[in-house]
Amino acid sequence: MSHVTGTSVHVETGHGHGPPPRARHWALRAGWVRAAWMTGFFFLLGLGIVVFFRWLGGYDPTLDWEPVIVVAGLTMAPLGFLAGLGGFDYWVSYALGSPTRPEDHSGHGAYTWRDYFRVNTDHKVIGIQYVSSTVFFFLAGGLMAMLVRAELARPETEFFDTQTYNELFSVHASLMIFLFIIPAFAGLANYVLPLMIGAPDMAFPRLNALSFWLLPIAGIMLLASFFFPGVGAGWTNYPPLSTEQPFGNVFFSMAVQWAGASSIMTALNFLVTIITMRAPGMTFWRMPLLVWANFTTSLLVVIATPFIAGSQFFVMFDKVMHTNFFDPGENGYALGYQHIFWFYSHPAVYIMMLPGFGIASEVISTFSRKPIFGYRLMALSLMAILVLGFSVWAHHMFVSGMATYLRVPMMVTTLLIAIPTGIKVFSWLATLWEGRLHFSAPMLWALGFVSMFVIGGLSGVMLGAVPIDIHVSDTYFIVAHIHYVLLGGSLFTIFAGIYYWFPKMTGRMYNERLAKIHFWLTLVSFNATFFPMHLIGVQGMPRRVATYEPQFGDWNLFISLSSFVLGASFMIFVYNVIVSWKSGPPAPANPWRGMTIEWLVSSPPPVFNFDEVPQVVGNPYEYGVKGARHAILNGDRAAAELEPVRST
Amino acid sequence: MRRGAIVALVSIALVVAAVTTAIAYFVDWLPEQASEERQGIDLVFWVTVAICIFFFAIVASVSIYAAVKFRVRPDDESDGAPIHGHTGIEIVWTLVPTICVVVIAVLSAIVLAQNDKPKGDPLRVDVLAQQFAWQFTYPEEGEVRATNLYLPVDRSTRLVISARDVLHSFWVPEFGQKQDAVPGIVTTLIVTPTKTGDYRLICTELCGQGHALMRTRAIVLSQPEFARWLREQQQGPAEPPPGGEVDAQGTFVQTCGGCHELEQAGTSGQIGPSLNELALDPADVEEQIRKGGGGMPAFENDLSEAQIEALVQYLVGDDA
Numbered sequence: 001m002s003h004v005t006g007t008s009v010h011v012e013t014g015h016g017h018g019p020p021p022r023a024r025h026w027a028l029r030a031g032w033v034r035a036a037w038m039t040g041f042f043f044l045l046g047l048g049i050v051v052f053f054r055w056l057g058g059y060d061p062t063l064d065w066e067p068v069i070v071v072a073g074l075t076m077a078p079l080g081f082l083a084g085l086g087g088f089d090y091w092v093s094y095a096l097g098s099p100t101r102p103e104d105h106s107g108h109g110a111y112t113w114r115d116y117f118r119v120n121t122d123h124k125v126i127g128i129q130y131v132s133s134t135v136f137f138f139l140a141g142g143l144m145a146m147l148v149r150a151e152l153a154r155p156e157t158e159f160f161d162t163q164t165y166n167e168l169f170s171v172h173a174s175l176m177i178f179l180f181i182i183p184a185f186a187g188l189a190n191y192v193l194p195l196m197i198g199a200p201d202m203a204f205p206r207l208n209a210l211s212f213w214l215l216p217i218a219g220i221m222l223l224a225s226f227f228f229p230g231v232g233a234g235w236t237n238y239p240p241l242s243t244e245q246p247f248g249n250v251f252f253s254m255a256v257q258w259a260g261a262s263s264i265m266t267a268l269n270f271l272v273t274i275i276t277m278r279a280p281g282m283t284f285w286r287m288p289l290l291v292w293a294n295f296t297t298s299l300l301v302v303i304a305t306p307f308i309a310g311s312q313f314f315v316m317f318d319k320v321m322h323t324n325f326f327d328p329g330e331n332g333y334a335l336g337y338q339h340i341f342w343f344y345s346h347p348a349v350y351i352m353m354l355p356g357f358g359i360a361s362e363v364i365s366t367f368s369r370k371p372i373f374g375y376r377l378m379a380l381s382l383m384a385i386l387v388l389g390f391s392v393w394a395h396h397m398f399v400s401g402m403a404t405y406l407r408v409p410m411m412v413t414t415l416l417i418a419i420p421t422g423i424k425v426f427s428w429l430a431t432l433w434e435g436r437l438h439f440s441a442p443m444l445w446a447l448g449f450v451s452m453f454v455i456g457g458l459s460g461v462m463l464g465a466v467p468i469d470i471h472v473s474d475t476y477f478i479v480a481h482i483h484y485v486l487l488g489g490s491l492f493t494i495f496a497g498i499y500y501w502f503p504k505m506t507g508r509m510y511n512e513r514l515a516k517i518h519f520w521l522t523l524v525s526f527n528a529t530f531f532p533m534h535l536i537g538v539q540g541m542p543r544r545v546a547t548y549e550p551q552f553g554d555w556n557l558f559i560s561l562s563s564f565v566l567g568a569s570f571m572i573f574v575y576n577v578i579v580s581w582k583s584g585p586p587a588p589a590n591p592w593r594g595m596t597i598e599w600l601v602s603s604p605p606p607v608f609n610f611d612e613v614p615q616v617v618g619n620p621y622e623y624g625v626k627g628a629r630h631a632i633l634n635g636d637r638a639a640a641e642l643e644p645v646r647s648t
Numbered sequence: 649m650r651r652g653a654i655v656a657l658v659s660i661a662l663v664v665a666a667v668t669t670a671i672a673y674f675v676d677w678l679p680e681q682a683s684e685e686r687q688g689i690d691l692v693f694w695v696t697v698a699i700c701i702f703f704f705a706i707v708a709s710v711s712i713y714a715a716v717k718f719r720v721r722p723d724d725e726s727d728g729a730p731i732h733g734h735t736g737i738e739i740v741w742t743l744v745p746t747i748c749v750v751v752i753a754v755l756s757a758i759v760l761a762q763n764d765k766p767k768g769d770p771l772r773v774d775v776l777a778q779q780f781a782w783q784f785t786y787p788e789e790g791e792v793r794a795t796n797l798y799l800p801v802d803r804s805t806r807l808v809i810s811a812r813d814v815l816h817s818f819w820v821p822e823f824g825q826k827q828d829a830v831p832g833i834v835t836t837l838i839v840t841p842t843k844t845g846d847y848r849l850i851c852t853e854l855c856g857q858g859h860a861l862m863r864t865r866a867i868v869l870s871q872p873e874f875a876r877w878l879r880e881q882q883q884g885p886a887e888p889p890p891g892g893e894v895d896a897q898g899t900f901v902q903t904c905g906g907c908h909e910l911e912q913a914g915t916s917g918q919i920g921p922s923l924n925e926l927a928l929d930p931a932d933v934e935e936q937i938r939k940g941g942g943g944m945p946a947f948e949n950d951l952s953e954a955q956i957e958a959l960v961q962y963l964v965g966d967d968a
Contacts, residue, residue, distance in 0.1 A: 162857040162919060234854050240831060241814040241856060328832025334815065335830060368718075370728035374738050399817060399826045401835040404764065408757050415749035419742060425707065426741040432714035435728035439719065447711065454707050458700040461749070465756040467692045467763065471824045474817060474852035539679050540821030542852040545860035549848070593725070624727035 030086025031118060042080025046072025066247055069228070070320055074254040078217040086119040087210045107209065108201075109607040119213065121205035123194050124605065126212050128505060130187025131498065133212075134180050135577075137219050139570070141175035144168045146567045153560035155553045157546055165546040166232035171222050173235035174252060177352070178259040179219045181490045185355035186211075186266045188497045189294045191505055193270065195598035195605060196288050198279025198614040198631060203272040207265055214262035218255040225251035234544060236345070239326035239337050243318045253316035260309045263351075267301035270294050279597070279631065281616030286630075288596045288620040289378055293358025296382045300347045300354070300389065308344035311337055338400055342393035350389045352486060354382060356493030357424055360446045363496050364428050366594045367443035368435030371621040373427045381420035388417050398469045407466050414464040421457055425450060440592070441515035445496035448523050452488025456481060459534065474544075477537030483530045495519075495573070502580070503587030507604045510580040514572055521569040528562035595630045596620050653713070661709035668701045679821040682847060682868065684767065684840040686824035688759035695755060699748050763825065766804035766838050773797065775809040777816035777829035779945045780858030780906055780919070782849065792881040795902055797849055797866040800874035804840040813945060817853035820866045828853055841868040858919040861906045896962035899955050903947065920944055928964045 027033055050067045082088065094100045107121035116129055148169050151159050160168065194202055202208045225231040230248025233241045242249055274295050278287070287295075314325040314337070324330035326337050365372045372378060394402060394410040428450050437443070459481040463469050472478065495518075502510050532555050537543075541552045548556070590599040597614050598605070614631045622628030678690060720726070774785040775797075786792040797820075799805050809818055811829035818837065819826040822845070827837040851862035869877060897913050905915030909922035937956055940946035951959070 162860070166854070166857070166859075232857075238815055238854075241854065244814060244856075328830075332832070334832055368728055369726070371730055371732050373731065374733040377733070377738055399828050401828045401830040401833055407760065408753075411756060412753050415753050418749050419745050422703075422745040423738070423742060427738075429707065429710045429714070430731075430734075430737070432711070432718060434731065435714070435718050436720045436724060436726055437715065437718045438722060438724075439715075440722075447715070451707070451711060454704060458704060461700065461752065462693070462696050464749075465692050465696055465752050467689045467756055467759045467824075468696060470763075470826050471686075471689050471693075471821075473826055474819075535675065535677060538677050540819075540848065540850070542819070542850055542860075544854040547860045622730065624730035 030084070030089055032085070034086075035081050035084030038080040038084030039077050040080070042083070043072045043077040045080075046076030049076075067320065069247070070250055070254070070316070074221065074250065078214075078258065081217065082210065082213055085213060087213055089119075090206055105608075107205070119209045121201075121209050122607065123190050123202045123205065123208060124505070124609075126208050127187050127189075127191025129212050130183055130190055130215070131505075133216060133219070134184040134187060135574075137175050137179035138184070139574070140219075140223065141172050141180060142567055142570065144172035144175070146564065148172060149560040149563040151546055152548075152556050154557070155548050155550045160546065162546050163229060163232050166234075166544070167226060167229060169544060170231045170234050170237075170252070171225060174222050174231070174255070175219065176486070177235060177348070178256065179215065179222065181352045181486060181494070182263060182348075183215055183259075184494050185294075185297070185352070185490075185497075186263070188359070188494070188501065189270065189290070189355060190266070192501055192598050193291060193294055194273060194277070195504075195601065195609055196291055196596050197274065197277060197282055198597050198610065198616065199273060199277035200608050200610060202269050203277055204269050208269055211262045211265040211269065214258045214265075218259035218262070221251050221255035221258065225255075236341065237312070237315060238341075239315055239318065239332075239334055240328070242315050243326060247319070250316050250319060253312040253319075256312045257309055260305045263301050264305050267298035267305075270298040271302065274298075279614045279616050281631070285376065285379075286616055286619055287379075288358075289361035289372060289375070289382075290355075290358035292379045292382055293354045293356075293361075296386045297351055297354045300351050300386055303390070304344045304347040304351070306344075307340050308348070311340040311344070314340075335397075335400060335402055338397050339393070339402070342396045343390075346393040346396065347389045349485070350385055352490045354385065356449065356490050356497075357382065359493045359497040359500070360428060360449055362594075362596070363442045363446040363500050364431050364450075365621045365623065366500075366592050367438045367440060367446075368432050369438075369593075369623045370431055370435040371619070371623055371625070373430035373433075374423070375619070375621065377423055378427055381423045384420040385417060388413055388420070392417065395464060395469070398466050399473045411464055411466050415461065418457065418461050418464070425454060425457070440499075441510070441512060441519060442496045442500035442592075444516060444519045445492050445499060448519060449489060449492035449496060452484055452492060452523075452526070456484030456488055459484060472537055474542055475537035476533040476541045476543055479543050480530050480533035480537060483533075487526060487530070495522075498577075500592070501598075502577070503591045504598055504603050504605070506581050506584075507587050507602075508580050508584035509587050509591065510584060511576050514576040518569055518572040518576065521572065522566065525562050525565035525569060529559055529566050532559055595622060597631045600631060600633055653717075656717075657709050657713055660712050661705040664708040664712075665701055665705040668704060672697055672701065680843070680845075681824075682820075682822035682841055682843040682845060683824060684842055685763040685838065686822070687842075688763055689824040692752070692756050692759050696752055699752065703745075703748075764838060766806055767840055768804060770804040770806040770838065771800065772806050772808060773799075775807050775818060775829065776812060777809065777818070777851065777855075777862075778812035779814065779856050780851070780862040781903070782818075782851075782862070782864045783950070786878070789878050790882045792878060794881070796864050798874060798877055799839070799841050799866065799868050800871045801841050801844050801868050803871065804838055807837040807839060809835045809837060814855050815853045816851045816855050816862065818849070819852045820847050820849050822847045823866070826852060844868045844870055844873075858907055861919065896955075896958040899951070899959060900962060903951065904959070907944070923963065930960055930964045933963055934960050 027037065047068050050064070050071050051062055054062045054064060090100060107119060109122050110116055110120065110125045116125060120126060120129070147159070148165070151157070151165055190202070190208065194200070222231070225248050228248030228251055230246035231252040233245050233249065237252060274291060317323040318325050318327060324332040326332045326334050328334050361372050361378060391413040392410055394406050395414045398407055459477070463472065463481060499510060499515055536552050536555050541548055587603040589602050592599070600614065601610060610633070612634050614633050616631045618628050618630050620630045622630065678693065681687065681690060772788050774787055776783040776785070782795060782797070784794045784797050807818065807827070809827055809829045811831040813831060815831070816829040817826060818829060823839050823841065825837050825839050827835050829835065845868055847866045847868070849864050849866040851859060855862060900910065900913050901915055905913060907919035909915060909924060911924050934956065936944065937951070937959060938946060938948040
């Protein structure tokens with residue numbers, strides 16, 4: 001084994017040493033059985049706490065279901081689930097003074113499908129857990145979008161009462177943002193980032209496993225909110241409407257806590273991993289742009305996410321504990337919520353964009369067979385977006401009634417963000433110039449992303465200008481803009497990433513023809529769905545309505561029909577992924593002739609990624625430079641000669 | 649760069665610019681312009697659109713040209729030219745967008761400052777937003793009240809906006825101006841109508857189940873007509889005397905019909921329960937109208953005693 005830098009962890013090629021764990025009774029072993037009974041047990045514990053204190057204080061009724069749901073249902077039961085599944089086992093043993101094995105790798109790797117359903121500490125397994133479960137929530141959120149569009153096909157109410165309708169679009173947005181885009185990027189990066197920097201795993205594998213298992217909890221809470229009505233104030237959950245919603249609104253408040261905690265823990269993990277675990281020779285200026293993108297994204301997450309957690313706690317406290325953060329009747333300040341909320345939720349837009357920028361850079365460079373144009377400026381513009389991103393939140397509030405003098409400075413910073421973003425777009429285009437372009441599926445999605453994102457970015461510039469924003473605020477123009485940015489932007493890069501790394505992650509090739517049909521069908525139906533929304537928005541159709549004026553009926557029917565095609569196009573993806581994963585042709589180590597380190601190891605990589613620590617000797621995108629290498633494994637041994645290590 | 653490439657790029661860019669300009673020009677994008685503020689808004693809108701078309705044409709021409717010109721067969725294993733960057737061109741594509749956004753920002757700031765200022769002596773109208781209705785009061789004109797917004801043409805109006813329960817937002821697309829109504833604070837908005845007419849006035853901030861129906865009309869009258877309207881309102885029985893005749897059906901249509909269906913009154917609201925089939929008890933009805941509940945706001949402060957009494961009578965009179 002070659003030299004390991006002081007900060008890298010010791011690489012183990014076998015399972016852990018030390019005595020085997022004591023054999024436990026089957027109901028006490030970490031797993032789904034223990035998770036089931038511990039969930040119930042912790043629920044009862046929470047119920048007991050509430051009942052005991054209400055009895056002690058003489059409150060009537062002693063058994064009040066509202067605090068019981070918050071304490072027992074949304075807090076204690078999930079903790080019991082995580083404990084039962086084994087999320088805390090190591091730390092609990094350590095705290096209790098039981099013998100622990102710091103180099104325990106028994107949680108690593110996936111050998112049967114069951115290994116994907118336990119607390120797994122292997123970043124590659126966690127990456128696949130993330131991507132699969134986020135795709136599930138994407139389909140659930142997409143189904144809600146279909147229902148919303150079905151309702152909107154005609155101007156009158158057709159299928160839903162207005163409260164259900166409000167819950168549909170609120171939960172749709174929440175699922176797509178908190179359970180799909182943000183964690184899908186975290187999942188892709190979880191898989192490829194340690195490989196790209198030549199690390200054997202993430203810095204904190206047990207924390208990594210725990211971060212993943214918080215997600216299904218958040219997702220199930222959002223889905224369960226349909227049985228406890230109340231998430232009907234939009235994903236923005238503005239008070240006082242949110243505090244006046246039925247009690248089920250706490251499902252949103254708590255789901256955001258679980259998803260947010262997951263995000264923050266993952267981001268800390270990425271930061272420590274990137275800072276301390278890069279392979280020897282990999283300076284910051286030799287990091288692939290995906291690593292740069294996740295570095296900046298993680299900084300955004302760590303700094304911003306606590307603000308949305310706070311804002312939702314305040315809303316829930318107002319509702320459950322009768323505090324008065326936002327109730328104007330009790331000297332609360334309703335606008336205060338919006339400042340706190342957008343102080344997170346604007347940076348959140350970049351949390352949902354920057355990892356996609358990273359993926360686009362990888363894909364475009366590889367499939368153009370050219371170095372990325374202006375690498376350093378690409379990295380610096382990410383940092384510029386990170387810094388500027390914290391100074392623009394109030395552009396969501398130009399008509400909110402905030403202090404009017406805030407509008408012009410916030411407009412200026414907002415428009416300034418167009419500059420680093422423009423640099424990125426122009427650099428991608430310049431990367432294409434004089435390249436040797438291969439239009440495989442990942443490249444199609446990446447270029448589709450660039451063109452759709454340009455449209456979303458330009459409508460963003462329009463929205464940055466205060467007078468235009470005043471006219472189109474809260475109309476379908478906004479709906480069009482966010483979908484061009486988040487669907488044409490984030491979703492397209494997520495697909496670029498999934499297709500690009502599918503061979504690496506599964507060891508199989510996907511069906512190229514189906515992937516291309518998926519792309520073209522999505523691209524066309526996406527534009528047919530969302531472009532007309534600009535028009536009806538400017539003309540006066542407000543967002544978040546179940547009924548509207550008949551003059552918008554024809555466009556809405558067209559939009560709804562297009563959206564059904566858009567929804568159907570994802571079925572091609574699901575089919576392609578399932579069939580290819582099961583029986584696609586085996587993937588070579590480096591199907592795209594990429595230069596970054598993940599392509600130096602087999603597909604899928606061995607359990608501990610590298611048998612030896614890679615040496616980074618050059619920049620990551622030296623396509624066309626004679627003899628240039630980004631990294632080498634033991635001198636000149638080519639990746640193709642490595643034997644698959646998976647079957648150990 | 650070869651000359652042929654430049655010619656091709658410029659031609660594609662011109663075609664794209666022509667197509668997008670045609671879409672911008674021939675599609676009827678903006679609603680009718682009926683206020684001075686909209687003139688400024690429209691100016692910023694079209695200047696920004698022009699800049700957007702410029703950048704979109706560049707991006708489209710480079711991508712289309714590259715996709716056609718630099719495409720290779722799948723089995724081509726050669727690499728592209730190892731170009732790592734070009735400082736000059738990077739400075740250009742940093743500076744040009746900077747200049748463009750500065751232009752947009754300065755123009756926007758000027759228009760914003762103009763739109764915040766009333767022209768001459770403004771008419772004051774107090775706007776009260778509540779779930780799911782608008783109420784307009786003319787405090788300098790003898791506290792005249794209306795549920796439609798009546799405005800004189802060619803005179804600035806200062807809307808003083810407040811909310812009773814949750815956030816709402818005032819918008820008349822033809823005026824362009826928009827402002828949230830926030831419980832606990834008072835916000836203002838300047839509107840200077842330039843055309844007489846009858847426009848949609850809609851709530852654009854999600855305010856609950858009846859949000860989509862929280863609509864009324866903004867009616868712009870000529871100045872003499874407006875004066876006449878004010879006079880009529882001032883003289884008319886703003887608050888009918890106790891025991892006097894109240895138009896129960898009219899009150900129902902205006903106050904309750906947005907949310908409740910009632911065949912007899914010809915309303916078809918779907919927010920609250922339909923009142924066609926319900927067997928109603930007078931005391932319950934009165935309590936519900938006064939105190940609200942179950943999602944329905946309280947109307948104690950908005951309706952006169954006589955109106956409430958008339959409504960109760962109207963709703964349950966036949967069965968009682």
